[in-house]
Structures are given as structure tokens and as C-alpha cells.
Amino acid sequence: MVGIVLVSHSAGLAAETAALAVGIGGAGVPVAAAGGADDGGLGTSPDRVTAAIKEVNQGDGVILIPDLGSSVLTARLLEKPGSVVIADVPFVEGAIAAVVASGAGSPLDAVLAAAEEARAYRKT
Amino acid sequence: MDTSFFAAWIEEIATAVRDQKDHLTQLDAAIGDADHGANLDRGFAAVREALAASPPETPGALFVLVGSTLIRKVGGASGPLYGTVFRQLGKTLGAETADVALGDFAAALDAALSAVQKLGAAVEGDKTLVDALAPAVRALTEGMQEGPEEAFAAAARAAEEGAQATVPLQARKGRASYLGPRSVGHEDPGAASTALMFAALQAAGGR
Numbered sequence: 001m002v003g004i005v006l007v008s009h010s011a012g013l014a015a016e017t018a019a020l021a022v023g024i025g026g027a028g029v030p031v032a033a034a035g036g037a038d039d040g041g042l043g044t045s046p047d048r049v050t051a052a053i054k055e056v057n058q059g060d061g062v063i064l065i066p067d068l069g070s071s072v073l074t075a076r077l078l079e080k081p082g083s084v085v086i087a088d089v090p091f092v093e094g095a096i097a098a099v100v101a102s103g104a105g106s107p108l109d110a111v112l113a114a115a116e117e118a119r120a121y122r123k124t
Numbered sequence: 125m126d127t128s129f130f131a132a133w134i135e136e137i138a139t140a141v142r143d144q145k146d147h148l149t150q151l152d153a154a155i156g157d158a159d160h161g162a163n164l165d166r167g168f169a170a171v172r173e174a175l176a177a178s179p180p181e182t183p184g185a186l187f188v189l190v191g192s193t194l195i196r197k198v199g200g201a202s203g204p205l206y207g208t209v210f211r212q213l214g215k216t217l218g219a220e221t222a223d224v225a226l227g228d229f230a231a232a233l234d235a236a237l238s239a240v241q242k243l244g245a246a247v248e249g250d251k252t253l254v255d256a257l258a259p260a261v262r263a264l265t266e267g268m269q270e271g272p273e274e275a276f277a278a279a280a281r282a283a284e285e286g287a288q289a290t291v292p293l294q295a296r297k298g299r300a301s302y303l304g305p306r307s308v309g310h311e312d313p314g315a316a317s318t319a320l321m322f323a324a325l326q327a328a329g330g331r
Contacts (some may be wrong), residue, residue: 043163043199069298074203074244077195 002102003030003056006095007049007066007075017095019094030056044070048079055092057084061108063098067091072075085112093118107118125224125272129328130183131175134190136324138168144320151313155300159200160313167206185223187214191220201298202314205240205253212239226272230265235263244297251295251307253314256286260322276322276329283322289316 004021008014022031030074032052037043037044041080053062062084067076086109094115101114141148141164149160174193180186191211194205216232217224224232237257246252263282267275288311295307 037199038197041199041201042157043159044205045199045204046196070201070204073201073243074195077204077208096227 001029002060002108003062005052005064007071009042015065017092021095025096026103028109029099032056034080040051041088044074046074063087065094087104087112087115089115127183127186129238130186133325136328137321138172139167140320140324141168148313148317150315154310155307157206163198163200167194170197183213183221184217184219194259208240208243209236212236218320226268233261246297250297251290251293252297253318255290256283256315256318272329276326280322280326283319287319290315
């Protein structure tokens with residue numbers, strides 16, 4: 001299955017979004033939260049993101065979902081074309097869509113496309 | 125210019141960042157999230173430790189270590205951005221060259237500018253560190269024939285002027301861009317720290 005890494009400035013936000021996505025999207029999908037700076041405060045820790053990528057990588061590719069700012073820049077530095085890719089999506093909706101698609105056994109490009117569909121979903 | 129020259133530059137930067145830590149954070153408090161000084165200081169403290177633990181043998185290796193350490197330790201957007209600047213400097217100079225000619229350093233700085241612009245998708249006028257870095261690289265390149273001291277002085281001047289010129293700009297990147305017109309009237313903290321790095325280069329070159 002495609003692995004999903006949630007990269008947020010907040011450790012709590014990343015962990016809860018991961019729990020929400022797995023709860024709604026399906027258990028058994030490799031999802032890891034990489035939130036907060038090294039000291040646990042607000043920020044981004046490249047070491048945490050690197051460890052999370054390793055944790056969820058089952059050989060089918062990994063999708064990084066960053067929130068903003070340094071999370072996005074850090075994710076860009078860790079991208080590997082064809083295997084570790086960023087989804088340019090709303091954090092919560094994109095995470096859920098990616099987990100659902102990964103749980104259905106979709107390949108990396110299809111999981112990415114499913115996550116990106118979340119961007120077009122209108123709430124009004 | 126050899127490894128010890130560039131190590132002295134990095135040491136000058138680390139000292140200046142520590143001295144200006146509160147000033148940088150105050151600039152960031154106006155339009156950012158008030159952590160630029162503290163983040164950079166944490167990053168350069170880690171750089172000092174990394175350089176002391178395993179002193180690099182070439183300028184290229186030194187800059188790669190500086191960049192990689194900043195990426196890992198800063199914690200904010202300036203980590204990936206400055207980390208990319210220094211890592212690209214190192215990659216362009218190469219791990220083998222022991223003595224760097226001024227022209228090669230200018231070319232490596234230009235490559236570093238391109239790399240950070242690619243990462244952050246920023247152009248001049250967006251009110252970012254690019255507004256200090258780009259004119260500094262141009263001034264250093266143009267001042268090369270005059271020798272390193274003059275070239276570094278010109279680069280430091282251009283970076284400082286570039287940083288001051290961000291005051292009337294409206295931010296188009298980062299958190300400050302959400303403020304719209306309210307970002308006008310404040311110096312960009314990233315441009316300010318870039319100016320500080322080129323002032324440190326001038327100081328290192330004047331010894």
C-alpha cells in the first residue's frame with residue numbers, strides 16, 4: 001500500500017489528522033504523523049519527516065501531505081520523483097482521500113489523483 | 125580562499141546571528157511568527173558543534189555540512205531555505221577543491237540563488253531573502269576585478285540596501301503575504317538575516 005505522511009507545524013494536528021484519516025478512511029493503511037519541531041514545539045523537523053517516510057514505505061511509494069510554510073519546503077527537499085511525492089491538497093480532506101485510495105490498493109499516481117480531487121470538493 | 129577562510133565566515137555569521145537574535149525576532153514579530161532570530165541562532169549553534177565535531181577538509185564539504193545542519197536544526201522555513209543556499213554552494217564548489225577562486229565563489233553563489241528561488245518559488249520584489257541575496261550576488265560578480273575585499277564590501281552594501289528596500293514592499297510569499305497591505309512598512313526578516321551574512325563575509329575578508 002501507498003504510505004501517507006502528514007507533515008504539520010503541530011505535532012497534535014498531525015497526530016489527530018492521522019487518527020481521523022485512518023478512522024474514516026480505513027485501518028491498515030500505513031499513515032505516519034510528522035508534526036512539530038525537534039523540541040516538540042511548533043515547527044518542522046526534517047528528521048521526523050525522514051523517519052516517518054521510512055516507517056510507512058512498503059515499496060509502493062509515499063505521499064507527503066504538508067500544511068504550509070516550512071512543512072512544504074521540507075517536504076520539497078525530501079521528494080524523490082516517482083517514489084516520494086507531495087500532494088498539493090487541503091490537509092484534512094486530502095489526508096482522508098489519500099488513505100481511502102491507498103486502502104483500496106490503488107497505485108501511487110492514483111492515490112495522488114484521489115487526494116488532489118479533495119481540492120475541488122465544494123462545501124457550499 | 126581556503127577552508128579556514130570560509131570557516132571564519134561561518135563563525136562570523138554565527139556570532140552576528142547571536143548578537144542580532146532579538147532584532148531578527150522583533151522584525152519577524154511584526155509580519156511573521158516571531159521565531160526567526162531564535163531559529164537561526166539554534167541552527168548556527170548546531171553548525172558550530174557540527175564543524176567542531178568533524179572539521180571539513182574542503183570549502184565544498186564545509187558548506188554541505190553547514191547546509192545539511194541548518195536544514196535539520198532550524199525548525200522554521202529559514203532552515204530549508206538557507207540550508208539549500210549553503211548546500212548548493214558546497215555542491216557547486218565540489219568536495220575536492222581546496223582553494224576557491226573568487227570567480228568560482230561568485231558562480232557558486234549564483235547557483236545557490238537559483239536553487240533557493242526554485243525551492244521557495246520567490247522572485248525579486250516578493251519581500252523575501254531573495255531581495256537581499258540577488259543584488260548581493262550581482263554586486264559581488266560585478267566587483268570581482270577589484271579583488272575580494274572590494275567585491276565583498278560591494279556585496280554587503282547591496283544586500284543591506286536590498287533588505288532596506290523590502291520595507292515598502294507588500295509580501296507575496298510566506299505568512300506575511302496573508303497580511304496583504306499590512307505587510308508594508310516592515311523590513312523582511314529573511315532579507316535582514318541575508319544582509320547580516322554578507323556583512324559577516326566582508327568582516328571575514330577584511331582580516
